[in-house]
């Protein structure tokens with residue numbers, strides 16, 4: 001039984017195939033682009049939207065049954081357009097568990113993208129650097145994740161399974177596509193980008209940032225960076241067969257010592273995004289082109 005709505009079956013559930021299809025139909029009737037790549041923008045990482053040509057923009061509030069975002073710095077828009085010749089859809093404004101959303105709602109845009117025709121998802125986020133060798137402004141390509149909410153049973157796939165999207169039990173050992181990761185490293189090299197890392201992203205529920213003891217525990221468990229998003233989207237994307245690539249902008253160093261001067265601050269995270277805008281824009285543009293040219297998307 002779903003403890004969000006009390007239903008026993010996937011039928012008629014707000015995340016059911018039929019209901020997502022209905023929502024998607026509204027968009028399909030108003031836009032001619034069939035997106036191949038979906039992009040989810042992290043906090044302060046909306047710069048990607050500047051790459052779009054031929055764009056059609058929807059405010060979340062105008063899409064029937066679509067959630068609305070409440071987080072400062074998040075626009076709440078769905079943008080269709082092209083990067084080069086590649087048709088894309090961009091989600092600008094995430095939905096978070098800490099806003100009070102059930103996880104199926106946080107991840108609804110992923111299922112919408114799937115039914116729009118997307119086959120590859122690029123996800124970005126702002127994250128705190130746990131690895132002591134990381135600096136503010138670094139970009140971390142995500143090799144893998146640790147989904148702490150899922151350890152406690154908070155998984156977006158909890159509740160009735162809709163087989164039309166994917167199977168009840170799904171493997172996650174290949175969550176992040178190895179071939180796309182290789183291409184991304186190629187892009188980093190070709191652009192001569194500095195401050196690029198590869199590591200493990202840990203998701204905590206938020207909205208409070210971590211204590212020093214929690215950060216040390218995350219480090220000892222193998223996390224290089226920490227944030228409050230992305231992993232739920234990847235779980236749902238893999239469930240419905242989308243290929244995933246994710247990167248983090250390291251917006252702060254996490255305070256690993258009690259006398260540390262570091263302090264996590266959302267406004268500061270937004271500013272760091274602004275400082276690395278050009279690099280991030282070029283990186284995403286080249287990656288999309290490379291994936292299209294290499295038939296990897």
Ligand SMILES: O=P(O)(O)O[C@H]1O[C@H](CO)[C@@H](O)[C@H]1O
Nearest residue numbers: 042043125126227228229266
């Ligand atoms: O992960 P994104 O969406 O970039 O947002 C990150 O930024 C916020 C904290 O500043 C948190 O929501 C954290 O997850």
